[in-house]
Amino acid sequence: MATAYPQNDDKPLFPRGLSLNARAILLCLLSVILLGVDQRTDQLQPIRRVLSTATYPLDILAALPSTSWRWMTGSLTSRNNLQNENRELKRQLLLQNARLQRMDALDEENRRLRELMKSSTRLQSEVLVAEIIAVDMDPYRHAITLNKGLAHKVYDGQPLLDAYGVLGQVDTAAAMSSTAVLITDANHAIPVTNNRSGVRTVAYGTGQSNRLSLPHVPNHSDMDEGDLLVTSGLGGRFPAGYPVAMITSIQRDYGQPFASIHAKPTAHVTESRHVLLAWHEHLDELSSDEPTDETTSEAAADKPALGRP
Amino acid sequence: MKHHQEARQWPLWASLFVALLLTLTPAPDWYGTLFPEVNLRPVWLLPVSFYWAIALPQRFSVGYAWLFGLLLDVTSGGLLGRHTIGLVLAVWIAQRFYLQFRQFPLGQQAIVVGLLALMQQLSLLWIDGATGVLSQPMHYFTPVITTTLLWPLLFPLLRKLRTSLHVR
Structure with missing residues (x-):
């Protein structure tokens, strides 16, 4: 077998430059x-x-x-299928349009009321549809690559939505593409509030695509299975009021300070092909300090507020 | 000196880029339904780097292994330097003992590749553990098995590539 290998003709007897060992050690250090x-x-x-x-x-x-x-x-989809799909989509569009007409009026009313209350919270409106071009193949990281980047004014930390809820946030925006971290990534945390009771907490990713964990909720706080968690807008990175997850299980062990709560993301984390990038105007009053990472440091910043509805 | 043919190098780099693409390309939908929650995808860059390091140690060395590791880090979106340590160590060991590894029968080579893959996965496990992104430890070890099983198929293929295209 060895005879088939080329002779190392051009290998110098006294190699110049760094030795193999030195290079390997240097590269490892680097x-x-x-x-x-x-x-x-x-x-x-x-x-x-x-x-x-x-x-x-x-x-x-x-x-x-x-x-x-x-x-x-x-x-290769058949004409019949397409016609059916088209009919269904038209029906949905009609329904959604009817709802939107009502929404426009409500939106306007909401804006006027907020102006009266001198509130800085604004409903963001601008979104951009992006396509997922790659899914991170590391099973331990939940990240995706999108086909929109700096050229489309995407910025680091931009919220990412799909039709059903918050999906994640942009991690690095490159010129024509960007990578985003999903809320289910084990290294991600998102400030949420219970839509029913108003209890605020932080939802952590677990590395499993159908599960978020809420580790810092006191046993006595008002949380029930089936409650909807929405973004609280704290931290200034995500716009407030978007659905994040539905509580699936609560275990209250009164020997422990915190309840063990798990929730299922409302966004279709593994099925989305198209996602929405939202331009969220930072809440000037809440985030006077620079918007921090949504990771552990941000979670730590939120901790003092935990459990106080 | 027997340079009958012009020495070629591009197949070496092409094979490494193909390994990189195979690592990055998403698994088809049926994979998820067939093997839910099991990571059977082999690590491609390590065995291909190992081959070139023992076949052409004067061409492919630790520096290039580091560069390809960095490419994988950038494209896979992890921390920079996550994959480089394991690859550099594997290529280093391959180059230190390339004369011995060439003499090994295929099965024994597969075990060496498996051990190097294990070393790389352990380095990933440690790095992810230290930076707090560790979620499912089993996902780190199953690729070692598939990478070991892959070697007896990969070796003849790369060998054919090298000899038929006169890569030197």
Whole structure:
């Protein structure tokens, strides 16, 4: 077997430059430094942005099998199916339009009332539809790549929605694409409030796509199974009032300070093909300090308010 | 000196890019229904890097392994440097002992590749544990098995690529 390998003709007897060992150790050290800097600071964000832009063709290529499969199945759909789908969509559009007409009036009324109350909370209106071009294949990270980037005014930390609720937020915006972290990522946390009782808390991702965890809710607080959790708008990153998750299980162990609560995201985390990027005007009063990361540091900032409705 | 043919290098880099794409490409829908909650996807970049490190140690070395690890970090969206340590260590070991590894029978080589894959997955496990993103530890270890099983198929393929295209 060995004879088939090429002779190392051009291997110098006395190699110049660093030895293999020295290079390997240096590169490992460099990796550790990169990891540390990337974990602790945002200093590497510009480098990541440039590299993500440069590797955009790779993302497109990697998504090619699934996009072409979707295109093929799409173009082979029968006329009958399409007609049915079209009819159903028209019916839905009619219903939604009827609802929207009422919404417009309510929206206007809401705006007037808020002006009267001198409240700074505004309903955001501008959204952009983006397509998911890649799903992160690390099973331990819930991240997606979108086909909209800095060129479409996407910014780091921008909220991401689908038709049913909050999906996640943009992590890094590159020139023509951006990566986003989903709310189910184990490293993500989102400030929420119970739509029924108003109890505020933070919902953490668990790494499972159908489960969020609410670890800091006191046993006695007003939470029930089936309650809807909506974004509280605290922290200034997500607009307030969007559905996030539905409480699925509550276990109150009175020996423990906190109840064990799990919730199921209302957004269709694994099924969405198209998502909405929302332009959210920062709440000037609430987030006078700079908008922090939605990760643990932000959660820690929210902790003092926990459990107080 | 037997340079009958012009030395080519592009198949080496092409195979590494294909390995990168195979790592990145989303699994088809049927995979999720067939194997729910099991991560059977092999780590592709490590065995391909291992092959080139033992076949052409003067061409492919730790520096390039580090670069491809960084590419994987950027495209997969993790921390920069997450994949580089495991890859650099694997290529380093491959290059230290490339003469021995070339003599190994295929099964024994597969075990070496499996151990190197285990080392890389452990490094990922430690990094993710230290940065607090660890969720399901089993997902780190199942790819080691599939990567080991992949080697007896991958090795002849890469060997064919190298000899028929005269990669030096």
